[in-house]
Amino acid sequence: MKFAIVLLVASIACISAQGPAGNPFAAANPYAAAFNPFLNGVFGGAGTGAAAGVAAPVAPAAPFGGASISSFFQSIVLQREAERLLSQPDFPVDLAERVQEVVATSQEAISGCNNATLPWLQIRCVKPLLTNAKNQLKVIDDEWQARLAATAAPV
Structure with a gap:
């Protein structure tokens, strides 16, 4: 169990270090930051916005x-x-x-x-x-x- 946690933390660190430029999912999907906490800076990722190459989360339409x-x-x-x-x-x-x-x-x-x-x-x-x-x-x-x-x- 400890090995799985260490592996998860290592993969998060690796993905966060790459940022959106090294992650084709983040660069190709404008909704990636809205649904992936690793890309929106929660775990030290690159953050959102035009400077990061990832669109900000889309606000839901009014009913x-x-x-x-x-x-x-x-x-x-x-x-x-x-x-x-x-x-x-x-x-x-x-x-x-x-x-x-x-x-x-x-x-x-x-x-x-x-x-x-x-x-x-x-x-x-x-x-x-x-x-x-x-x-x-x-x-x-x-x-x-x-x-x-x-x-x-x-x-």
């Missing part, structure tokens, strides 16, 4: 296309549902006002979820609010469909 979770759900899910309702031909004004009220009140409620720091907490906060708003929009859509059926039915 939901760079938007916050609450603004994503407001703009994508809720707005599209409202636009679908409002874009129907001959949609009544009173129902359009109700759709706009639902969207406005739900946006105020959902924007309060930005205070949650972790993304899963934001999703947990937004989900019941979004479900409630979609249910209200569904009730408005059902009422519109009932009105259409009433006008289409023969007297």
Whole structure:
């Protein structure tokens, strides 16, 4: 066991002494420093950056296309549902006002979820609010469909 540890330390020292110029893996792979502690200076390696020939670790992309979770759900899910309702031909004004009220009140409620720091907490906060708003929009859509059926039915 001691021999294996000594062999590991010797190989780390050898790799660290070579630096990225002597290590084809580090020179060819820009993500090498992010995933290999021997290359990013933790164990005396050459370090990262353009001077060392190794790219710095890449920051992960923001979830939901760079938007916050609450603004994503407001703009994508809720707005599209409202636009679908409002874009129907001959949609009544009173129902359009109700759709706009639902969207406005739900946006105020959902924007309060930005205070949650972790993304899963934001999703947990937004989900019941979004479900409630979609249910209200569904009730408005059902009422519109009932009105259409009433006008289409023969007297």
